[in-house]
Amino acid sequence: MSSETAFATGQRARGLGPFLRSQMRNIAPFLTLIFLSAFFALASPSFATLDNLGNILTQVSVTGIIAVGLTFVILCAEIDLSIAGIANVTGIAVAFFTAQESYVNIANLPLPGAVAILLAIALCAALGLVNALGLTVIGIPSFIMTLAMMQIAAGISAMLVRGQIAYKVPDVITTLGSGSVGGIPWIVIVAAIMLLGGHLVLTYTRFGRYVYMVGGNREAAEYAGLNVKLILGAVMVISAVCSGIGGMLGVAHFGSAQQNEFDTYLLDSIAAVVVGGTSLFGGRGGIGNTIVGLFVLGVLNNGLDHVNIDSFLKILIRGLILLAALIINVYAQRLREKAAE
Amino acid sequence: MTEVRPPILELQGITKSFGGVEALRGVDFALSPGEIHGLVGENGAGKSTLMKIIAGVHTEFSGRFLVDGQETHFRSARDAHAAGIAMVHQELSVAPDLTVAENVFLGNQPTNALGLVQWRRMAREAGEQLARFGIDVDPMSRLGDLPIGLQQLIEIARVLFSGARIVILDEPTSALSPPEVERLFATLRRLREEGTAIVFISHFIEDILRVSDTVTVFRNGRKVAETASTATSKGALIEAMIGRGGEALEHSYTDDLMLPRPSDSSVVLRVDQLSLARSLKDISFEARAGEVLGIYGFMGCGQQELSRILFGKLKPDSGTLAVDGTPKTFASTAAARRAGVALVPESRRAMLFHQEPVYKNISISILDRISALLLKPAQERDIARRQVEQLQIRPPVVGLDLGMLSGGNQQKVALAKWLTYPPKLLVLCEPTRGMDVGAKNDVINIVRDLRTKGLAIIVLSTEPETVLSLADRILVLKRGALVREFRNEPVSKDRLLEAA
Numbered sequence: 001m002s003s004e005t006a007f008a009t010g011q012r013a014r015g016l017g018p019f020l021r022s023q024m025r026n027i028a029p030f031l032t033l034i035f036l037s038a039f040f041a042l043a044s045p046s047f048a049t050l051d052n053l054g055n056i057l058t059q060v061s062v063t064g065i066i067a068v069g070l071t072f073v074i075l076c077a078e079i080d081l082s083i084a085g086i087a088n089v090t091g092i093a094v095a096f097f098t099a100q101e102s103y104v105n106i107a108n109l110p111l112p113g114a115v116a117i118l119l120a121i122a123l124c125a126a127l128g129l130v131n132a133l134g135l136t137v138i139g140i141p142s143f144i145m146t147l148a149m150m151q152i153a154a155g156i157s158a159m160l161v162r163g164q165i166a167y168k169v170p171d172v173i174t175t176l177g178s179g180s181v182g183g184i185p186w187i188v189i190v191a192a193i194m195l196l197g198g199h200l201v202l203t204y205t206r207f208g209r210y211v212y213m214v215g216g217n218r219e220a221a222e223y224a225g226l227n228v229k230l231i232l233g234a235v236m237v238i239s240a241v242c243s244g245i246g247g248m249l250g251v252a253h254f255g256s257a258q259q260n261e262f263d264t265y266l267l268d269s270i271a272a273v274v275v276g277g278t279s280l281f282g283g284r285g286g287i288g289n290t291i292v293g294l295f296v297l298g299v300l301n302n303g304l305d306h307v308n309i310d311s312f313l314k315i316l317i318r319g320l321i322l323l324a325a326l327i328i329n330v331y332a333q334r335l336r337e338k339a340a341e
Numbered sequence: 342m343t344e345v346r347p348p349i350l351e352l353q354g355i356t357k358s359f360g361g362v363e364a365l366r367g368v369d370f371a372l373s374p375g376e377i378h379g380l381v382g383e384n385g386a387g388k389s390t391l392m393k394i395i396a397g398v399h400t401e402f403s404g405r406f407l408v409d410g411q412e413t414h415f416r417s418a419r420d421a422h423a424a425g426i427a428m429v430h431q432e433l434s435v436a437p438d439l440t441v442a443e444n445v446f447l448g449n450q451p452t453n454a455l456g457l458v459q460w461r462r463m464a465r466e467a468g469e470q471l472a473r474f475g476i477d478v479d480p481m482s483r484l485g486d487l488p489i490g491l492q493q494l495i496e497i498a499r500v501l502f503s504g505a506r507i508v509i510l511d512e513p514t515s516a517l518s519p520p521e522v523e524r525l526f527a528t529l530r531r532l533r534e535e536g537t538a539i540v541f542i543s544h545f546i547e548d549i550l551r552v553s554d555t556v557t558v559f560r561n562g563r564k565v566a567e568t569a570s571t572a573t574s575k576g577a578l579i580e581a582m583i584g585r586g587g588e589a590l591e592h593s594y595t596d597d598l599m600l601p602r603p604s605d606s607s608v609v610l611r612v613d614q615l616s617l618a619r620s621l622k623d624i625s626f627e628a629r630a631g632e633v634l635g636i637y638g639f640m641g642c643g644q645q646e647l648s649r650i651l652f653g654k655l656k657p658d659s660g661t662l663a664v665d666g667t668p669k670t671f672a673s674t675a676a677a678r679r680a681g682v683a684l685v686p687e688s689r690r691a692m693l694f695h696q697e698p699v700y701k702n703i704s705i706s707i708l709d710r711i712s713a714l715l716l717k718p719a720q721e722r723d724i725a726r727r728q729v730e731q732l733q734i735r736p737p738v739v740g741l742d743l744g745m746l747s748g749g750n751q752q753k754v755a756l757a758k759w760l761t762y763p764p765k766l767l768v769l770c771e772p773t774r775g776m777d778v779g780a781k782n783d784v785i786n787i788v789r790d791l792r793t794k795g796l797a798i799i800v801l802s803t804e805p806e807t808v809l810s811l812a813d814r815i816l817v818l819k820r821g822a823l824v825r826e827f828r829n830e831p832v833s834k835d836r837l838l839e840a841a
Contacts, residue, residue: 204715204716205714205715205716206708206709206712206713206714206715206716208716209701209705209708209716210708212697213694213697213701213705216694216696216697217690217691217693217694217695219691219692220691220692220693220694221705222654222674223652223654223674223684223686223691223692224674224678224692224705224706224758225652225674225675225677225678225679225683225706226674226675226705227673227674227675228673229673230675283694283696284696
């Protein structure tokens with residue numbers, strides 16, 4: 001092909017149809033969100049209110065904080081199944097290092113609040129580092145490595161609380177998790193700040209560019225002389241720390257720290273990232289997509305409570321929506337590859 | 342030729358084109374039982390295309406196709422298989438995680454009345470078959486644990502003993518050691534006695550001459566010669582492959598080209614006794630500033646592995662590298678980049694980001710030099726624009742997705758990413774493969790320009806033209822060992838082919 005004809009086809013391929021096809025992964029989740037919102041607004045008068053919007057935002061906050069780190073991981077075409085486990089153990093750890101009421105039967109280790117928080121953060125970062133080393137140095141696939149970490153985190157949680165429930169966490173965590181300022185819950189503000197921070201890192205920093213490039217074509221990234229293992233290791237640590245923060249605030253939000261408290265957050269976080277349109281094959285998507293995904297899930301969970309529906313059917317509907325999103329995700333990737341050929 | 346026995350396979354006037362490009366033009370080909378038929382020709386001459394037609398891989402073509410005198414049209418490789426035709430492809434296609442016995446019986450394991458696999462019988466029969474081939478391995482061991490050459494022999498053995506009447510071997514010897522080649526040839530001769538017809542494709546002309554009865558030469562999709570092996574020579578075959586004063590549009594490098602006097606500028610890279618498993622044996626050489634060092638060899642000769650070692654992607658088993666006199670062991674490609682080494686691998690898919698814009702493809706290797714933390718997109722685009730202009734990349738739009746560019750322009754982008762902050766050593770694998778004449782010339786000029794700027798450049802290629810058009814000094818790599826150096830002397834395509 002001569003350069004002129006390449007130019008011509010290049011221009012032609014930038015028509016409206018191919019553009020829409022290549023943007024399918026961004027458009028489809030957004031349409032889903034609009035459709036779901038319109039449906040619930042019509043089906044229930046209590047859904048489309050400002051109060052309920054606040055509910056939805058609060059409900060997705062913990063998932064949102066965890067999903068920030070997970071977005072980095074999935075952009076690199078890896079997965080982290082230990083997010084909920086690490087959230088749980090970090091929440092339990094911060095409670096473990098806080099003085100509990102006398103009726104709480106845990107052999108805990110009371111420390112000043114700031115130290116407790118630092119130790120909890122160090123714990124989740126260390127667990128993330130183990131994930132990172134397993135993935136990059138030993139070469140265990142992230143799916144398996146983080147599956148093992150999920151068990152390890154659950155094990156540490158169990159050892160710390162021994163079937164009991166702790167209630168107290170440092171004051172600052174209590175405020176951020178369950179307090180509010182000017183009518184806006186702190187946890188929503190924290191989630192918003194973390195999502196914004198994640199977006200800024202991914203879009204405007206060198207590290208963020210590397211994340212996209214490693215996800216887009218890992219081999220090419222290596223041949224460009226990038227330290228791919230370092231980048232993969234870093235995203236695993238970021239994911240663990242985000243999960244840890246989500247776990248600490250979650251414990252404050254729920255008012256208790258106990259075993260298996262965060263189990264549903266694993267699927268919810270993965271669903272939020274993928275439903276939002278971030279490619280499971282890496283390199284495409286971002287925090288913007290994750291935010292749309294969070295809203296889709298939030299609207300769905302919240303809306304199903306507003307309409308009169310069999311609560312067992314709700315689970316099935318959530319599963320079907322997730323399946324549909326996965327089909328779109330894979331299909332969008334194929335369309336894009338075709339457009340690039 | 343053996344006219345006594347009627348041909349088992351006969352092709353008449355076969356023409357095949359891929360998207361308007363004729364890969365075969367009116368080729369006649371016949372094969373008799375008990376014949377070993379050698380095929381030679383340059384890359385892209387049409388050998389493999391013809392064999393894929395015979396093996397039922399390509400089903401769209403024009404011309405007559407007769408098996409046992411009956412006109413036939415295969416619709417799939419399965420049809421060809423049913424007609425008794427089997428092929429060993431150039432790339433290894435085994436199941437490394439299965440046992441040797443399972444690989445030998447892949448697709449037709451012996452089963453009992455219940456449909457269960459008879460393991461003991463399968464192991465025994467596989468062992469017997471391989472023993473006939475002179476291979477003594479435990480049939481129950483995992484295939485992937487064996488050396489590559491042995492794996493290839495086992496794959497060949499599977500096809501040879503599959504009961505096929507026509508066996509096609511595409512480059513079967515490239516990964517084999519000399520004794521293994523001997524074993525293969527002994528088996529081929531025995532099968533010939535039993536009446537099997539064998540097609541043998543190889544770049545190693547000595548091998549062809551030793552084992553085959555007849556040799557056919559292909560050039561540019563045509564059959565240009567067919568002769569008895571005893572009536573020809575390596576030189577005559579090379580001449581027929583290349584063609585003298587013929588249809589070539591480009592410089593054909595058939596005449597002697599004088600290499601310049603070796604440069605005495607500083608040594609940028611010194612490689613000492615580098616070895617890697619079965620791929621590389623005791624490689625030592627040096628690359629100097631302002632010099633283009635060509636490394637020529639056939640596919641599978643170890644070039645790819647060598648280039649990966651230089652860029653820290655593979656670790657050698659033994660041997661040392663030194664850049665500017667400092668010994669280096671690269672822990673990663675990032676370490677190699679920091680030491681001033683750059684690599685452009687042969688596959689564009691492996692080195693470019695097709696879904697990202699041109700400027701991101703160009704800036705990826707230098708981001709750490711233009712931004713500490715925050716990206717500077719304007720500066721990235723500026724740098725990209727300068728490179729696009731300098732290398733005449735078309736279209737000159739740095740925001741366009743890379744996938745929209747033609748192959749030649751993509752290749753230029755791959756080069757461009759290393760040129761803003763030139764490395765000390767630039768390693769280029771197949772820099773002009775699959776490019777049209779214009780783009781090829783552009784790349785050649787870029788490389789020459791870089792040489793004058795004082796870079797040490799290594800060009801690795803399986804195409805003699807590429808090496809001859811660029812190199813000041815040429816090393817020939819053959820089955821993992823350096824066998825010849827051309828310096829300050831005349832060199833030509835046939836001299837290179839002769840040495841390899």
